[in-house]
Amino acid sequence: MNKESLIGLMRPKTIAIVGASTTPGKIGYTVLKNLLASNYEGKIYPINPAADEILGLKVYPTISDVPDSIDAAVIVVPAKMVIQMADECGKKGVKGLIVITSGFSEVGRRDLEEELVTTSHRYGMRVLGPNIVGNLSNSEKLNASFAPFLPLPGKATLISQSGALLIAIDAATYTRRVGFDRLVSIGNMSDVDFADLVEFLDDDPNTSCITLYIEGFKDGRRFIEAARKSRKPIIALKAGVSAHGAAAAASHTGSLAGAAKVYGAAFQQGGVIQATDLDNLFDRTLALSLQPPMTGDNLLIITNGGGVGVLATDAGERYDLPLKFAPADVQAELKKHMPEFGSAKNPVDLTGMAGTDWYNASVKFSYAHEWVDGLVVLYCETAMTDPMEIAQGIHQALVDSGVTGKPVTVSFVGGEKSEAAMTWLVEHGIPAYPAPDLAVNAMAALREFSRLKATLTESDSSTALVNRAAALEVIAKARAEGRGALTEIEAKQVFSFYGLPITITKLAKTEEEAVQLAKEIGFPIVMKIVSPEILHKSDAGGVKVNIKDENAVREAFRTIWENALKYKPDANVHGIAIQEMAPWGTEVILGSVNDPTFGPTMMFGLGGIFVEVLKDVTFRVAPVGTGQALRMLGEIRGAPILAGVRGEAPRDRQVMAETINAYSAMIVDLADEISESDANPVLLYEEGKGVKVVDARIILKKK
Numbered sequence: 217m218n219k220e221s222l223i224g225l226m227r228p229k230t231i232a233i234v235g236a237s238t239t240p241g242k243i244g245y246t247v248l249k250n251l252l253a254s255n256y257e258g259k260i261y262p263i264n265p266a267a268d269e270i271l272g273l274k275v276y277p278t279i280s281d282v283p284d285s286i287d288a289a290v291i292v293v294p295a296k297m298v299i300q301m302a303d304e305c306g307k308k309g310v311k312g313l314i315v316i317t318s319g320f321s322e323v324g325r326r327d328l329e330e331e332l333v334t335t336s337h338r339y340g341m342r343v344l345g346p347n348i349v350g351n352l353s354n355s356e357k358l359n360a361s362f363a364p365f366l367p368l369p370g371k372a373t374l375i376s377q378s379g380a381l382l383i384a385i386d387a388a389t390y391t392r393r394v395g396f397d398r399l400v401s402i403g404n405m406s407d408v409d410f411a412d413l414v415e416f417l418d419d420d421p422n423t424s425c426i427t428l429y430i431e432g433f434k435d436g437r438r439f440i441e442a443a444r445k446s447r448k449p450i451i452a453l454k455a456g457v458s459a460h461g462a463a464a465a466a467s468h469t470g471s472l473a474g475a476a477k478v479y480g481a482a483f484q485q486g487g488v489i490q491a492t493d494l495d496n497l498f499d500r501t502l503a504l505s506l507q508p509p510m511t512g513d514n515l516l517i518i519t520n521g522g523g524v525g526v527l528a529t530d531a532g533e534r535y536d537l538p539l540k541f542a543p544a545d546v547q548a549e550l551k552k553h554m555p556e557f558g559s560a561k562n563p564v565d566l567t568g569m570a571g572t573d574w575y576n577a578s579v580k581f582s583y584a585h586e587w588v589d590g591l592v593v594l595y596c597e598t599a600m601t602d603p604m605e606i607a608q609g610i611h612q613a614l615v616d617s618g619v620t621g622k623p624v625t626v627s628f629v630g631g632e633k634s635e636a637a638m639t640w641l642v643e644h645g646i647p648a649y650p651a652p653d654l655a656v657n658a659m660a661a662l663r664e665f666s667r668l669k670a671t672l673t674e675s676d677s678s679t680a681l682v683n684r685a686a687a688l689e690v691i692a693k694a695r696a697e698g699r700g701a702l703t704e705i706e707a708k709q710v711f712s713f714y715g716l717p718i719t720i721t722k723l724a725k726t727e728e729e730a731v732q733l734a735k736e737i738g739f740p741i742v743m744k745i746v747s748p749e750i751l752h753k754s755d756a757g758g759v760k761v762n763i764k765d766e767n768a769v770r771e772a773f774r775t776i777w778e779n780a781l782k783y784k785p786d787a788n789v790h791g792i793a794i795q796e797m798a799p800w801g802t803e804v805i806l807g808s809v810n811d812p813t814f815g816p817t818m819m820f821g822l823g824g825i826f827v828e829v830l831k832d833v834t835f836r837v838a839p840v841g842t843g844q845a846l847r848m849l850g851e852i853r854g855a856p857i858l859a860g861v862r863g864e865a866p867r868d869r870q871v872m873a874e875t876i877n878a879y880s881a882m883i884v885d886l887a888d889e890i891s892e893s894d895a896n897p898v899l900l901y902e903e904g905k906g907v908k909v910v911d912a913r914i915i916l917k918k919k
């Protein structure tokens with residue numbers, strides 16, 4: 217359904233409260249009281265068959281008795297009555313339902329929830345909830361909820377999957393000085409979900425930043441798409457990132473793909489900024505809702521205290537916004553507004569002697585200078601200065617600079633006077649924080665927004681050299697034999713059908729065949745056991761490398777076979793794979809999982825000990841364009857190894873990125889078949905020499 221279908225819910229001109237109660241303290245009474253208290257300007261129609269009047273309003277026995285059209289109906293009757301109420305609302309032509317009632321999928325009643333949605337959609341009605349607190353908006357003067365009051369007015373909108381947290385945030389907006397226009401509770405997301413609201417809010421003139429508290433998506437891909445298209449910053453706090461899927465994983469990639477990693481990848485692909493915790497969500501929301509993005513890397517810090525300047529510098533390093541020395545002309549001008557012993561390098565230390573004049577002059581000059589992409593102003597409360605005067609001076613200096621569209625954040629460290637000054641700053645559109653690292657972190661969020669948006673234009677996947685039919689044939693054969701995984705040889709065949717460069721690998725059933733194939737491929741060769749029951753070949757003594765002649769082939773053939781049967785006496789041994797021995801290169805790992813929320817998802821990392829011990833891997837939801845793939849190469853901790861360390865030539869990153877691209881196309885194309893997969897190791901050679909997949913594993917989806 218299109219975003220216009222949400223107008224009834226989000227900008228209702230008339231509201232009915234189905235289940236409006238005569239009893240103070242009941243939710244049906246509180247919602248009505250809240251609507252009145254929020255000075256809602258539309259018409260309110262309480263519905264209750266047993267009452268005539270509540271809180272001075274005329275009550276109607278049923279919704280069909282209301283002599284007006286209804287945009288939104290708040291449902292506050294017990295779960296067993298909700299479907300009937302939805303049907304009556306539908307017949308009345310209501311546009312959207314705000315279903316506060318609990319007792320649906322959260323307690324196992326998925327059937328009831330589905331019926332609610334089908335009934336509502338039959339009449340073209342949208343459903344917010346069920347199991348929600350309600351819907352609040354300052355600009356609409358709408359508190360259609362049982363949260364106590366509207367939040368501190370501002371330009372952020374919170375969408376929360378937790379009702380209790382929404383109520384807590386509502387109150388905290390006042391103590392934390394973070395203003396919101398809307399607080400939307402989405403509960404079970406039976407119909408309206410994050411993606412719907414992100415699309416709607418993109419056109420909402422009163423929202424400048426979209427803040428999300430997420431426990432899980434229903435359709436992760438739809439969210440990524442909606443987020444990618446959003447012109448406004450989106451910041452997310454994802455809860456529940458600890459244990460996810462890892463236990464049952466059959467592949468390396470599966471065991472590494474925790475929710476934190478996969479959601480992190482999805483957020484990056486949607487251009488969504490992440491918050492580390494609730495404090496961080498508030499702090500970053502404040503900056504994102506009040507300030508423009510930071511479009512370059514040059515951050516200038518102005519301070520009256522060396523200590524807070526150093527703390528801010530450390531934070532810059534930590535949050536990927538390292539400080540650079542200011543250019544000579546900037547330093548020369550700033551030197552005029554500080555004592556001899558000040559520093560104009562960056563951080564610019566005006567010293568403890570700084571009063572409003574020095575602050576004003578340096579802020580005005582720096583903010584207007586083209587080298588400066590973002591400004592952080594720090595202030596330590598001193599006996600000679602008045603925090604409010606400093607705050608008002610900073611604001612005036614910014615106005616006097618004549619510049620707009622450049623971000624600024626502030627930190628005042630001190631007591632009550634500093635607190636009051638920061639409240640004044642926030643009221644005047646300048647995000648202010650009680651610690652210097654918080655001001656830098658907020659600036660980093662503004663930088664991240666602009667960096668993320670720049671990556672979203674990168675190319676999507678292309679599917680060159682696809683032989684889907686051949687791949688499906690290999691998979692069908694394995695399924696026909698009752699297998700849930702492909703052998704290495706089969707997996708490599710599938711890989712090769714999608715253009716992945718694999719080592720030549722052939723199956724020998726007898727010792728004679730092994731000798732023959734080894735001669736054809738050329739020594740030295742590698743020999744590996746091929747058995748569906750033996751996935752961890754090395755553990756079974758099933759791998760021999762660097763086999764140089766015929767005698768060694770014969771010996772290896774017998775040893776591998778014996779080892780395999782010792783390891784698993786009932787193993788069905790298909791034979792022994794004879795493989796070309798690829799020259800050694802940098803070991804990397806590629807892999808995939810079919811994530812329950814995001815579908816086929818790609819992993820890249822350094823192989824061997826790096827993946828085993830350090831878990832130095834990164835993820836993207838597939839397909840992954842080569843641009844994004846190059847970013848994956850750049851964001852692992854071992855990235856310098858790929859760039860060439862200690863005089864070694866750089867690795868062939870371009871071909872590696874193209875290989876990730878092809879692999880990702882394969883897992884999308886075969887999403888119905890592949891549950892998990894690994895190419896491990898993949899050998900990555902120096903520039904111009906490409907890559908080789910040496911070992912392969914594909915676990916099939918259960919059907």
Ligand code: ACO
Nearest residue numbers: 235237238243263264292293294317318347348349379380
């Ligand atoms: N049409 C309209 N009103 C009706 C009808 C009808 N056909 N039939 C009965 N009513 C009236 C009732 O008479 C009652 O009014 P009264 O108090 O004047 O008699 C009113 O509707 C409410 O009905 P009750 O049966 O009293 O229901 P109650 O208020 O006990 O509970 C509620 C309803 C609040 C929806 C409850 O079922 C519920 O789901 N509570 C949990 C809600 C919740 O917490 N949601 C958010 C979760 S997020 C978080 O955790 C914060």
